[in-house]
Amino acid sequence: MAPPERVLIAGAGPVGLVAAANLVRNGIPVTVIEAGPDLSDESRASTFHPPTLDMLDDLGIAQSLIAQGLVAPKFQYRSKQHGLIAQFDFTGIADVTRHPFRLQCEQSKLTRILLKSLAENPDFEILFSSPVRRVDQDGSHVTVTIDREGHTDTQTGRWLIGADGARSDVRRSLAIEFDGFTWPERFLVVSTPFNFHSVVPDLVSVNYVADPGRWHFLLEIPELWRIMFPVSAGESDELALSPGFAQSLMANLVSGISHYEIAHTTLYRVHQRVAKTFRAPRVFLVGDAAHINNPLGGMGMNGGIHDAVNLTGRMIDVWRKTKPDTEFDRYDSQRRLVTKEHVEKQSIQNKKDLETAGPDFRKRLIQIAADPNRTREYLLSVSMITSLKRAEELG
Ligand SMILES: Cc1cc2nc3c(=O)[nH]c(=O)nc-3n(C[C@H](O)[C@H](O)[C@H](O)COP(=O)(O)OP(=O)(O)OC[C@H]3O[C@@H](n4cnc5c(N)ncnc54)[C@H](O)[C@@H]3O)c2cc1C
Numbered sequence: 001m002a003p004p005e006r007v008l009i010a011g012a013g014p015v016g017l018v019a020a021a022n023l024v025r026n027g028i029p030v031t032v033i034e035a036g037p038d039l040s041d042e043s044r045a046s047t048f049h050p051p052t053l054d055m056l057d058d059l060g061i062a063q064s065l066i067a068q069g070l071v072a073p074k075f076q077y078r079s080k081q082h083g084l085i086a087q088f089d090f091t092g093i094a095d096v097t098r099h100p101f102r103l104q105c106e107q108s109k110l111t112r113i114l115l116k117s118l119a120e121n122p123d124f125e126i127l128f129s130s131p132v133r134r135v136d137q138d139g140s141h142v143t144v145t146i147d148r149e150g151h152t153d154t155q156t157g158r159w160l161i162g163a164d165g166a167r168s169d170v171r172r173s174l175a176i177e178f179d180g181f182t183w184p185e186r187f188l189v190v191s192t193p194f195n196f197h198s199v200v201p202d203l204v205s206v207n208y209v210a211d212p213g214r215w216h217f218l219l220e221i222p223e224l225w226r227i228m229f230p231v232s233a234g235e236s237d238e239l240a241l242s243p244g245f246a247q248s249l250m251a252n253l254v255s256g257i258s259h260y261e262i263a264h265t266t267l268y269r270v271h272q273r274v275a276k277t278f279r280a281p282r283v284f285l286v287g288d289a290a291h292i293n294n295p296l297g298g299m300g301m302n303g304g305i306h307d308a309v310n311l312t313g314r315m316i317d318v319w320r321k322t323k324p325d326t327e328f329d330r331y332d333s334q335r336r337l338v339t340k341e342h343v344e345k346q347s348i349q350n351k352k353d354l355e356t357a358g359p360d361f362r363k364r365l366i367q368i369a370a371d372p373n374r375t376r377e378y379l380l381s382v383s384m385i386t387s388l389k390r391a392e393e394l395g
Contacts, residue, residue, distance in 0.1 A: 003141045006031055007315065008157035010132040010144065010170050012039055014107045015287030015304035016163030017114040020124065021059045022312040028319055029123040031155055033146055035131035035164070039115060043191070043264060045107040046221045047206070047298030050090060050383045053099035055309050056110075062099070064113045069105025070222050072205035077365050079357050080211035084202065086369040093379045102383075104205055104221045107301055127155075135160060135173040135283060142282045144170075159315065160283045163308070166271070168289035174280045180273030183294065183351075184233040187270055190246045191224045191263045199254050208296070208350075210357035214249065217296070217354075224263060227253070228295070230355070231267065240267050270294045272348060274339055279332040284311050291339045296350035299343045302384055307335050310391065334391040342387035 007023055009016045012034035020030045048056070048065070056062040077085045094100040118124040127148070134145040142160040146153050162170030171178060196203055196218060205220035219226045229249050231240045239245055246265045251258045274291045278284060287304025311331045317323035353361045368374045380386045 003156040005029070006157045007159050007161065008033060008142060008144060008155055009161045009163055010168075011035075011162070011164035011287075011289070012111065012115070012126060012128075013163060013165060013287065013304075014045070014110050014114075014301050015308050016161065017111055017118070018056075018059070018305050019161050019163060019286060019308040019312050020118060021061070021114055022309060023315060024118055024121050024123045025059065026312075026316045026319075027123065028316065030125070031157065032124075032126040033130050033132055033144065033155060034126060034128050037129045039108065039111045041108045043106060043108070043189070043226075043266065045295075045298065045301035046104055046219060046226060047302075048103040048105060048110075049298065049302045050093070050097035050099045050101065051385050051388055052302045052305050053103055054097055055305060057098060059117075061110075061113050061117055065105055065110055066099075066103055068109045068113075068222070069103040070205055070220060071101045072104050072220070073101040074204040075102065075206035076204050076208070078207060078209045079362065080209055080213070080215075081357070082362065085210075085362050086365040087204070088369065088375065088379060088382075090379060090383065092372075092376055093383065093385070096380070096385060097383070102206060102298075104219060106221060132164060132169050133173075135170055137282045158282070158319075161308075161311065162283060162285045162289045163287050163304075164289050166273075166288040166292045168285065170283060171275060171285055171289050174283060176280060176285065177276040178273045179276060180271060180292075183270045183272070185230045185270070186237070186240065187228050187268045187295070188231050188240050188246065188249070189226055189228045189264075189266045189268065190250060191226045191265075192250070192260045193224055193263060194257075194260050196220070196225055196254070199257065208354060210354045210361065212355060212357050214252065215354035215357065216249075216253070218253070237267060241265060268295075272344055274336065274344060277332055278307070278336050279328055281328075284328070284331065286311060290335070291343065293343055293347040294351050295347075296354065297347050297382065299347055299384060303339060303343045303387075306384065306388060306391075307331075310335055330395070334394045337394060338387040338391045341390065342381075342384070346381070 006029035286307040
């Protein structure tokens with residue numbers, strides 16, 4: 001019997017499910033294979049950039065996501081010492097995006113909206129509690145070996161998309177190197193229902209606060225604020241997760257407020273890594289399986305969604321035989337290059353800016369904010385429109 005003609009996707013995170021949605025709406029059958037018993041509800045990404053919202057709109061789900069999130073047209077850079085340095089407004093690029101704002105919304109809301117939109121489609125199938133353990137391929141198909149309820153099973157398809165996150169078993173099974181490094185410090189995310197607008201009147205929903213001692217970002221999502229601080233190598237995980245530690249960091253945010261209601265604290269190890277290749281040859285890496293970076297600038301999930309849309313657009317053409325198989329080489333060259341040139345560079349620069357908080361950083365931001373041309377260029381870059389344009393130019 002001929003193997004089934006479908007696409008396998010390992011991982012039901014935001015990137016795997018966006019890939020599934022684009023394929024299924026174009027009539028391509030998909031089987032998503034997810035290790036967990038359900039969709040993850042971990043609190044990680046909470047910022048969607050304008051072009052990502054345009055892509056989700058093309059998939060018919062942006063309105064549901066916007067209804068569950070918070071529209072943030074402005075963001076600010078502050079320093080602990082000098083207060084507000086500069087404010088930027090995405091309405092300045094409303095001519096190039098249908099969504100001139102950041103959407104503040106947890107990634108777990110996106111995955112639930114996507115799954116609901118796919119669930120009834122006969123071209124969509126999802127297997128939970130089914131970790132992929134091994135990948136084999138020949139000239140026409142890929143077979144994955146999965147664990148299922150204590151026994152081993154296999155699934156076969158025409159291509160496999162590895163969207164199984166930073167520790168990707170797909171990537172490991174193919175022995176693809178994941179070059180880069182791990183930062184010595186970790187990041188602590190503290191969430192609180194405290195309303196910072198009530199004590200800092202000109203605050204917006206997205207604020208980066210530079211400080212050589214302890215920088216932080218202050219992001220509003222529906223019903224909560226998330227504050228992220230670095231935790232130095234000398235501070236143990238145990239100390240960082242003790243309730244007194246989070247309170248002591250929070251006590252430095254607003255003078256006169258020394259105690260906050262804390263909803264969650266989560267400690268993250270932070271890496272900068274990019275896979276040696278995103279294609280091998282019937283298997284494709286996307287999202288965190290292909291690249292990970294520090295979360296400053298909110299580019300990990302957004303970049304992963306851009307990978308998924310780029311790759312699945314090519315799959316649709318090759319499936320319909322309107323383009324040859326060599327199309328896939330361009331997925332690798334375009335997305336790997338922009339990840340290195342833009343996402344990696346920018347996220348490292350963002351971290352450096354916040355932790356040095358020096359006069360050069362302040363001067364640069366003030367000059368950008370004062371010059372309409374530079375402001376526009378800056379907004380196009382931080383919203384990731386520049387990286388998408390660069391990928392297109394690579395042909
Ligand atoms: C504190 C923090 C804040 C962040 N903020 C932002 C932000 O604002 N904006 C942004 O763009 N990014 C942000 N990120 C990064 C973002 O969370 C990730 O880039 C994003 O989750 C990547 O999505 P993914 O679908 O590639 O992988 P994941 O979300 O990790 O999903 C992978 C899925 O694969 C499954 N899986 C794992 N192994 C297997 C296996 N062997 N077989 C089958 N399934 C498997 C997992 O269970 C999971 O469901 C942040 C990250 C952190 C830590």
